[in-house]
Amino acid sequence: MSHDHTEPPADIELRVKALESLLTEKGLIDPAALDELVDTYENRIGPRNGAMVVAKAWSDPDYKARLLTDATAAIAELGFSGVQGEDMVVVENTQDVHNMTVCTLCPCYPWPTLGLPPVWYKSAPYRSRVVIDPRGVLSEFGTSVPDEREVRVWDSSAELRYLVLPERPDGTEGWSEAQLADLVTRDSMIGTGFPKIPADIQ
Amino acid sequence: MNGVHDLGGTHGHGPIAPPAEEPIFAHDWERRMFALFVPAFGGGHFNVDEFRHAIERMDPVHYLHGTYYEHWHHAIETLLIEKGAITREELDAKIRQLKGEQ
Numbered sequence: 001m002s003h004d005h006t007e008p009p010a011d012i013e014l015r016v017k018a019l020e021s022l023l024t025e026k027g028l029i030d031p032a033a034l035d036e037l038v039d040t041y042e043n044r045i046g047p048r049n050g051a052m053v054v055a056k057a058w059s060d061p062d063y064k065a066r067l068l069t070d071a072t073a074a075i076a077e078l079g080f081s082g083v084q085g086e087d088m089v090v091v092e093n094t095q096d097v098h099n100m101t102v103c104t105l106c107p108c109y110p111w112p113t114l115g116l117p118p119v120w121y122k123s124a125p126y127r128s129r130v131v132i133d134p135r136g137v138l139s140e141f142g143t144s145v146p147d148e149r150e151v152r153v154w155d156s157s158a159e160l161r162y163l164v165l166p167e168r169p170d171g172t173e174g175w176s177e178a179q180l181a182d183l184v185t186r187d188s189m190i191g192t193g194f195p196k197i198p199a200d201i202q
Numbered sequence: 203m204n205g206v207h208d209l210g211g212t213h214g215h216g217p218i219a220p221p222a223e224e225p226i227f228a229h230d231w232e233r234r235m236f237a238l239f240v241p242a243f244g245g246g247h248f249n250v251d252e253f254r255h256a257i258e259r260m261d262p263v264h265y266l267h268g269t270y271y272e273h274w275h276h277a278i279e280t281l282l283i284e285k286g287a288i289t290r291e292e293l294d295a296k297i298r299q300l301k302g303e304q
Contacts (some may be wrong), residue, residue: 016231018296033238104210122270124215131210
């Protein structure tokens with residue numbers, strides 16, 4: 001029997017509720033702690049964390065050097081570490097190289113710096129295609145990278161997570177880290193987009 | 203495991219069509235499912251590799267049709283039962299009970 005559906009099974013809501021209820025009765029979970037967790041990842045941990053890492057790297061050459069050598073430690077300096085961010089590698093965009101990240105298998109994503117991944121990142125089209133046709137994927141995002149620039153795609157493994165360090169936009173000399181962070185988009189840290197430019201936010 | 207989850211390089215999945223904005227959780231049950239992962243994992247019932255493997259062991263059609271949090275639901279339910287934290291009978295009874303209350 002095969003059927004086409006994009007909606008989950010009708011009783012999924014009930015089954016999740018049953019699971020939660022049963023686990024609570026057995027003392028294996030605490031619903032209040034669950035609420036806290038949801039709040040943390042829905043409202044408090046997000047791409048703003050990664051944006052601050054990028055802004056600091058743009059402002060401070062020593063920090064940038066540390067970030068490129070030992071990303072996990074450098075990111076932890078800003079207080080971002082923990083679940084799904086245990087092993088980080090930062091890849092730098094330059095005039096010669098544009099980087100993109102993916103996890104083709106599951107997908108993995110650096111939660112402490114970027115929060116929870118967007119639906120497209122987790123889905124079959126992106127996971128299947130970015131490793132064989134990254135420029136096609138970029139054009140779906142409306143992002144164009146010059147032909148002469150190499151596009152490198154990094155596939156996360158079970159433990160390793162990648163973060164793209166985008167190029168600093170022109171016209172931002174003297175900007176504070178907070179101002180710079182405002183330019184850094186989630187997609188620029190995944191590699192499907194570029195940061196905003198000053199004109200975008202003025 | 204060389205299952206269908208190993209999507210890199212495969213064809214035919216259609217356009218990415220990324221939306222400009224979308225909520226982190228599409229449904230409330232997704233929120234609850236996300237939250238259940240941490241204590242289930244933290245309680246030592248399974249590790250992350252077992253979690254991924256439980257998803258990889260899904261029926262291929264179910265995997266490809268299912269959404270991300272459906273995968274999580276499948277994995278956590280499967281592992282908690284396999285590890286003996288809960289039984290299939292208890293869970294089915296709870297589902298029947300909640301259904302009766304609706």
